[in-house]
Amino acid sequence: MALHDRVAKIRQELIQSGRPVVPLAYQGVTKDKIRQVLGALNLGELPDLVDTVFALLDDQSDSWFARPPVGARFCDGATTAHLGCHVGILQRAVGKLDREGRDYWIKPLRELGGIQAVTLVNKEFVAGHVRAKSGNSCYKLDEGLKEILKAPQDRWRSMLAEWASQDAARVRREFQAQVVEAARKLVDNGHSNLIRASIDVYAARFLPGYQVVYIDDGDGDRISAADRDRFRHAGIELRLEDAMPDVLLWNPETDKLWVIEAVTSDGEVDLHKVTQLQRLAQRSGKPGIDFTTTYRTWRQAAVRQAAHQNIAIGTYLWIHADPSKHFLIKGFN
Structure with missing residues (x-):
């Protein structure tokens, strides 16, 4: 009809x-x-x-x-x-x-x-x-x-x-x-594309003053010589055992770090990842580190969280299909 x-x-x-x-x-x-x-x-x-x-x-x-x-x-x-x-x-x-x-x-x-x-x-x-x-x-x-x-x-x-x-x-x-x-x-739901949107749209909008230190796009050496130069400039002490996120950002004015994990299949900011990267921040003398998990759509976020419910309390959530806001995950004290 x-x-x-x-x-x-x-x-x-x-x-x-x-x-x-x-x-x-x-x-x-x-x-x-x-x-x-x-x-x-x-x-x-x-x-x-x-x-x-x-x-x-x-x-x-x-x-x-x-x-x-x-x-x-x-x-x-x-x-x-x-x-x-x-x-x-x-x-x-x-x-x-x-x-x-x-x-x-x-x-x-x-x-x-x-x-x-x-x-x-x-x-x-x-x-x-x-x-x-x-x-x-x-x-x-x-x-x-x-x-x-x-x-x-x-x-x-x-x-x-x-x-x-x-x-x-x-x-x-x-x-x-x-x-x-x-x-x-x-539209192709690529992980690299979600990482790029997390930087170009999310970080640009919600994280003013932060600079990209590292991007893990899965292409070439995991940590390149240029990456290491940026780590040194940001005063980050990197070790072989450190688990690196999809995106690591640094604010030169506050000296704080921010981590973004772009999820298309797995890899949310869970408690284990928070603990690991907090150790990196503390060892590097940083006053703080924050975290955001990003998804392409609400539907993908719902499917993942219905199964795992693993996003850590105190971290943020951003949905590319709903880009004008991000959400702080809170829990009971």
Whole structure:
């Protein structure tokens, strides 16, 4: 069944059941609130854009993809066709929006970073449009804009002013460009590519001031002469028995170390690895060492941790498909 027919059927079934076709608000956000926020960006007079943002807040409808991630909702990722049908059929009952008009109902906010590009790959939404002309290329709302839309009346304007500042917009565009490029390279799920993304995206974003001392990409000598020079420059005393991580970073200002383990099959930062590398840091006179385990997708992280539950307490977790945040693992005292 064609998408527009499926959506028309959904609408009819909702009407017959006596339920509203669309609620007055998704995630507590009304169309009037969307108009106010977009109005502050000089975009409030674009009704197609207002209704598209409303659609991208839809957490009550299951994903419209044929094979979506488990538990995925419409707001997790919607194609241009999905959005055109949501607005034109579900919300307005007049037929899907013309795809050629997407420059008016996607592009204005995408240029500001308010609508983010994502792609459904192996039942996971990953950042960026990683495959040209893919039917799985889709969109979601930026988390920062979503928080502004959900914020109280006395707070959203100040939050929007910060979000929409020229520097912030530039940073978002640059960061998204990095993510898209890295995501293209990661479609093959290569370990070396995840290591590179962990450096170029994660470390660049979350570990300012840290320099790469060592990368274990599995190619050539495990520790080269150039590596040893960098170890000496960073004041790291290396021994043959030391287990080296995928990435070792050093902050010249604080003299602290940071370890990244990029996991595609195994190798999380577990308690044994923490103990080993803490000994290296202490022997080298470093004031501290921190750790991050990185995965390509939430699904891969879930599969590994469901089986092993081995990430050490006090370390961090980063997911390349969800790149704008990292997580500190806490436990009971």
